[in-house]
Amino acid sequence: MSANEAALVLQQLKQRIAEYDYHYYVLDAPLVDDNEYDGVYRELVQLEQQYPELVTADSPSQRVGGLASAAFESVQHRQAMLSLNNAFSEQELEAFDRRVREATDETVVEYAVEPKFDGLAITLTYEHGVFVQGATRGDGYTGENVTHNLKTIRAIPTRLTSAQPPALLEVRGEVLMLKKDFEKLNQQQAAAGGKLFANPRNAAAGSLRQLDSNITAKRPLHFFAYGLGASAGIPELKSHAEAMQYLADLRFPVSALRTVKAGAQGLRDYYAEIGAQRSSLPFDIDGVVYKVNDFDLQSTLGFVSRAPRWAIAHKFAAEEAITLIEDITVQV
Numbered sequence: 127m128s129a130n131e132a133a134l135v136l137q138q139l140k141q142r143i144a145e146y147d148y149h150y151y152v153l154d155a156p157l158v159d160d161n162e163y164d165g166v167y168r169e170l171v172q173l174e175q176q177y178p179e180l181v182t183a184d185s186p187s188q189r190v191g192g193l194a195s196a197a198f199e200s201v202q203h204r205q206a207m208l209s210l211n212n213a214f215s216e217q218e219l220e221a222f223d224r225r226v227r228e229a230t231d232e233t234v235v236e237y238a239v240e241p242k243f244d245g246l247a248i249t250l251t252y253e254h255g256v257f258v259q260g261a262t263r264g265d266g267y268t269g270e271n272v273t274h275n276l277k278t279i280r281a282i283p284t285r286l287t288s289a290q291p292p293a294l295l296e297v298r299g300e301v302l303m304l305k306k307d308f309e310k311l312n313q314q315q316a317a318a319g320g321k322l323f324a325n326p327r328n329a330a331a332g333s334l335r336q337l338d339s340n341i342t343a344k345r346p347l348h349f350f351a352y353g354l355g356a357s358a359g360i361p362e363l364k365s366h367a368e369a370m371q372y373l374a375d376l377r378f379p380v381s382a383l384r385t386v387k388a389g390a391q392g393l394r395d396y397y398a399e400i401g402a403q404r405s406s407l408p409f410d411i412d413g414v415v416y417k418v419n420d421f422d423l424q425s426t427l428g429f430v431s432r433a434p435r436w437a438i439a440h441k442f443a444a445e446e447a448i449t450l451i452e453d454i455t456v457q458v
């Protein structure tokens with residue numbers, strides 16, 4: 127393919143991804159499933175790797191996918207809410223671990239590992255222990271103010287119980303809907319002739335991004351914290367695992383499946399462990415996330431345009447595909 131042809135194909139891929147992003151992030155009604163989306167995205171990244179001179183600042187590979195809808199008041203994030211790079215194979219996982227070891231001069235790296243919740247990213251701001259604002263990720267820099275809707279989620283504390291609450295605490299996490307609640311909601315929607323949601327992720331996003339909090343209050347949403355944003359006056363925390371324990375002590379819901387693993391072999395083991403439990407978990411996950419545990423090493427690694435260099439999402443194959451294979455097996 128010539129550079130001119132590649133530029134044309136890239137243009138088409140960008141338009142297609144922009145269309146998919148709008149339906150997924152703004153309308154909460156995806157046009158295609160995640161497998162197909164990921165395939166198109168990878169085609170774009172591979173072509174950009176062959177023709178680096180064709181990478182533009184507006185490319186989906188350079189920016190966080192979401193958008194902040196004008197229907198909500200906008201919120202500027204104090205610290206950017208970035209995305210995660212993906213690994214789809216063992217080779218990509220090993221390449222990630224190698225890059226981390228080379229950049230940090232460590233022989234074996236310790237990783238904090240956790241499920242990749244399939245919901246939507248939000249940030250919660252607490253000032254002197256009081257929940258003052260909550261926002262969606264949006265484009266990573268500007269999100270949507272959904273404070274009133276987040277207040278309807280019982281798992282989110284509106285006030286921290288700590289005797290000495292920090293002056294500022296931003297908690298990053300995922301809002302999601304449990305699989306059983308999603309089934310029930312769609313049954314109710316069908317009975318009432320309302321809109322059906324494609325999956326729990328879209329049901330969670332559609333429910334949180336309501337202009338009327340009374341509707342959100344009727345939707346059973348759950349929340350898991352998975353990190354910190356800006357803060358002031360918190361105790362010294364040296365690692366992601368310590369940060370998660372701090373959040374658990376403050377009574378934020380954190381995943382019981384989180385742990386710490388050493389080196390690429392530890393990551394492979396965790397991927398297999400969680401993969402085996404995936405279908406029996408009460409909520410959807412689309413992979414596992416590996417984060418370099420030590421905060422100093424995270425600082426050494428830093429960020430690329432849209433994601434940290436110290437973390438990666440190791441994706442599972444879409445569950446729809448697995449179900450199909452099982453169906454075929456049963457028929458045979």
Ligand code: NAD
Nearest residue numbers: 146150156158159160163209210240241242243247352415
């Ligand atoms: P992503 O979902 O691949 O990864 C980043 C997000 O992971 C974070 O923003 C956070 O919300 C979430 N996350 C869940 N658990 C986490 C944890 N333990 N620690 C840290 N983060 C955690 O990236 P993205 O940019 O939000 O979305 C891209 C993906 O969304 C695509 O790969 C695709 O699967 C899907 N998508 C699908 C369509 C579609 O039309 N089907 C359109 C756009 C995006």
